[in-house]
Amino acid sequence: xxxVAIIGVGRHPFGRFPGVSAIEMAAKAVRLALQDAGITxxxxxxxxxxxxxxxxxxxxxxxxxxxxxxxxxxxxGCATAASALTQAANTLRLGEYDLGMAIGMDKxxxxxxxxxxxxxxxxxxxxxxxxxxxxxxxxxKIQRYMHDFDISPRTLARVAAKNYRNGALNPDAFRRQTLxxxxxxxxxxxxxxxxxxxxxxxxxxxxxxxxxxxxxxxxFTSTPVYLKASVVRTRRLGAxxxxxxxxPLERADAPTVDASRAAYAMAGLGPEDVDVVQLxxxxxxxxxxxxxxxxxxxxxxxxxLLAGGATEIGGSLPINTDGGLIANGEPIGASGLxxxxxxxxxxxxxxxxxxxxxxxxxxxxxxxxxxxTAGVAIVST
Amino acid sequence: MxxxxxxxxxxxEWPSPEPRVQASRCDRxxxxxxxAQDACPSCGGDAVTPTLLSRTGTLWTxxxxxFQPKNPPYLGREPxxxxxxxxxxxxxxxxxxxxxxxxxxxxxxxxxxxxMELTVxxxxxxxxGTEVLTYAFRPVAES
Numbered sequence: 001x002x003x004v005a006i007i008g009v010g011r012h013p014f015g016r017f018p019g020v021s022a023i024e025m026a027a028k029a030v031r032l033a034l035q036d037a038g039i040t041x042x043x044x045x046x047x048x049x050x051x052x053x054x055x056x057x058x059x060x061x062x063x064x065x066x067x068x069x070x071x072x073x074x075x076x077g078c079a080t081a082a083s084a085l086t087q088a089a090n091t092l093r094l095g096e097y098d099l100g101m102a103i104g105m106d107k108x109x110x111x112x113x114x115x116x117x118x119x120x121x122x123x124x125x126x127x128x129x130x131x132x133x134x135x136x137x138x139x140x141k142i143q144r145y146m147h148d149f150d151i152s153p154r155t156l157a158r159v160a161a162k163n164y165r166n167g168a169l170n171p172d173a174f175r176r177q178t179l180x181x182x183x184x185x186x187x188x189x190x191x192x193x194x195x196x197x198x199x200x201x202x203x204x205x206x207x208x209x210x211x212x213x214x215x216x217x218x219x220f221t222s223t224p225v226y227l228k229a230s231v232v233r234t235r236r237l238g239a240x241x242x243x244x245x246x247x248p249l250e251r252a253d254a255p256t257v258d259a260s261r262a263a264y265a266m267a268g269l270g271p272e273d274v275d276v277v278q279l280x281x282x283x284x285x286x287x288x289x290x291x292x293x294x295x296x297x298x299x300x301x302x303x304x305l306l307a308g309g310a311t312e313i314g315g316s317l318p319i320n321t322d323g324g325l326i327a328n329g330e331p332i333g334a335s336g337l338x339x340x341x342x343x344x345x346x347x348x349x350x351x352x353x354x355x356x357x358x359x360x361x362x363x364x365x366x367x368x369x370x371x372x373t374a375g376v377a378i379v380s381t
Numbered sequence: 382m383x384x385x386x387x388x389x390x391x392x393x394e395w396p397s398p399e400p401r402v403q404a405s406r407c408d409r410x411x412x413x414x415x416x417a418q419d420a421c422p423s424c425g426g427d428a429v430t431p432t433l434l435s436r437t438g439t440l441w442t443x444x445x446x447x448f449q450p451k452n453p454p455y456l457g458r459e460p461x462x463x464x465x466x467x468x469x470x471x472x473x474x475x476x477x478x479x480x481x482x483x484x485x486x487x488x489x490x491x492x493x494x495x496x497m498e499l500t501v502x503x504x505x506x507x508x509x510g511t512e513v514l515t516y517a518f519r520p521v522a523e524s
Contacts (some may be wrong), residue, residue, distance in 0.1 A: 002490070059438070111438075111451070114450075114453075114454070115449035115455060116481055117456075123416055124389070125388045125416075125515070126416075127453070127454025127455065128388055128389075128454055128505075129504060130446060130454075130455045130456075130504070131469065131480060131482070132454055132455075136444050136446055139444035140444050140471065143442045143444055143493075144442035144493065147442075147493045188447070189447055190448060191444045191445065192445045192447075193444075194444075204503055230441060237422055243415065245479065245480040246404075246414060246415040246416075246477055246480070247441075247478040247480075248412075248477050248478075249473075249478070270478055283437075317508060354461065363404075
């Protein structure tokens with residue numbers, strides 16, 4: 001689909017910002033996106049705002065102007081930002097509006113997420129017995145994957161080391177210190193086989209994207225980036241999913257696989273057309289699995305691809321060029337728009353120290369999270 | 382003798398010399414799911430019958446929970462320094478794969494495919510000292 005264009009992106013740095021609310025960070029991200037698009041807040045005809053912690057993301061209007069625009073708040077787990085983006089794009093396709101925004105923000109407490117399992121459709125005992133934890137799910141998924149496809153702990157360390165290296169090049173990243181593969185492997189084991197430095201952390205931040213109908217994009221910019229596809233899918237029976245104590249013997253593909261296939265079909269593109277990739281690296285193992293789930297390699301090929309540096313910024317398949325979740329952390333509402341922000345910079349050729357060489361034309365981003373929700377976006381020049 | 386209680390009514394048979402975990406079977410499509418629920422996640426049918434799961438299977442995947450989960454929802458109330466890490470896995474049974482705590486020392490050798498059997502273990506205590514029990518799987522002693 002060629003009917004929606006991205007004409008402005010902005011982000012507040014991700015990390016820890018005591019005394020700054022998520023809504024204030026969102027206002028900053030929106031101002032940067034508006035400036036990038038060369039417009040003002042009163043030009044924005046509608047908005048979707050995503051957050052986990054903030055009940056009313058639309059309160060950002062207090063800092064931007066009470067223009068009366070229709071502003072819809074969305075929450076959809078780790079795919080919240082993908083949902084805000086998808087809804088914004090679909091709203092433009094309905095034809096009533098010319099220009100709108102997707103905005104994401106969050107401010108999480110340190111440490112793994114804690115919640116009431118009953119709100120996720122599983123009984124209280126699941127939490128009471130110490131099973132309602134996302135990190136151990138990701139650990140068990142990669143444990144089985146390493147067994148089935150001969151992936152080594154070294155490959156997990158290579159993924160994390162790459163993402164810290166990329167984060168060190170990104171002034172907006174949370175973790176900007178490089179770590180060696182040995183430091184990553186030798187850091188405390190959290191959930192075998194995943195060590196402390198193989199995980200991302202919940203943190204704080206905001207990001208915003210200005211979208212318009214493609215036919216008017218050139219009024220605002222000479223370098224529009226087209227949103228070729230934006231898709232959300234949930235788990236089917238038989239997928240191995242977070243917060244699910246039962247896995248039927250008959251397996252189904254992960255929701256990421258479903259979202260990915262639908263996005264490629266919508267975009268009329270395949271994985272071979274993609275020049276720069278942002279994947280959900282909740283942990284280093286997730287990036288490895290998501291490489292295959294999104295069609296970028298066959299199961300097991302990651303071992304050689306990582307060893308050969310294919311996923312580095314200068315490699316044949318650059319992944320998480322801004323440091324991904326591992327270096328940026330995960331403010332849930334903003335995370336997917338952070339990915340789109342990075343892809344837009346890469347496709348414009350303005351990503352600075354972390355710019356992918358050549359002229360990347362197609363970008364791909366993927367989100368995945370509880371309780372089995374995935375989002376995929378494909379953008380191109 | 383220490384008082385004991387099951388973490389949830391109807392989750393597993395107790396007391397029993399050979400306890401089994403309770404699941405539900407759809408009256409329409411026969412799909413088995415755990416934990417037991419009153420609707421079928423496969424066909425959407427709303428008539429189900431309780432069924433008991435097999436007691437033995439093989440380890441399908443595993444990890445070790447090395448940090449103390451937040452309370453709530455975790456019932457463990459021990460100071461962080463006294464937290465005892467535990468194994469977690471999915472056990473492949475003839476009916477499907479079930480997630481469970483793994484009984485035994487956290488650092489015991491674990492290997493995908495190893496035979497496992499159901500047991501019941503105390504994992505936390507209420508304020509009055511009552512031990513709280515849950516189902517768990519342990520490696521079968523191989524002869």
